[in-house]
Amino acid sequence: MFRLPDGMEKVWLMRAKGMREVEIAEALGISRQAVNKALKDARVKLFEAFFGLAEVFSWDIVRVNAEKGFMVARGRCLDKNVRVYAFYFPGKGIRAFFGEDLPEYVLEHAVEMGITREPDREELIKALES
Template sequence: MWRLPRRMEEIALLVYGRGRREVEVAEELGVSRQAVNKALKEARGRLAEMFLSLAEILDADIVKVDVKRGYAVLRLRQLGEKAYVVYVPQKGPRILFERGVELEGGRASYQEVVEAALKWGLIREAKDLGKALRELIAMMES
């Protein structure tokens, strides 16, 4: 439930992350354009369901959702702070909390979020992890 099927992820990342046309993706993968369209529709629905479920579990209000770019911004009711959710391919949703990003303690998990943000086209580069995280959060806030 918390991960998209591999092929569905691949299609979503090609179309939404890299900006490829459905027809091109269909030809590349050897499937029909209708199959690509159906996979995209299903991916959007599943991502929306994941983000809604997380909001309910965390007792949060949804500030912003962009299923085509694989992220959501939530406001935690109990703490009054924001949570930034990014769908990490093959792993599922990952959450960054507004309170602060400690690079020393969570470097590996932050790295996978930044790599996912690159795949979704949310950020341009990830040479500096701290800078990439700040760019990601700023983009999600805009």
């Protein structure tokens, strides 16, 4: 299972929730340069993980947002073309979902990560696709 290292994940999560680099540095007692490097490394690792997942399952990538930790792709499931929505969940790794029937915990995660303002499926799909 792919996971960001704990310290890197903490920095990435704080930034994904809207904190500025200088605020993260102050909160963690580290330099702004260390925060910047951790964020850059986290983005690279997330991009690699999402692209690797797409390659393994032969999905066509539509969009990747490493800052917020999600990917939108096109794939095949039971001989149908479907949308694939993959998210990075801190502490759990990447989870992928087929179609627009996303579980409630994904909607809550989207609000927590600042992808949407409300836990609403239509709003989330619109945000992911734009």
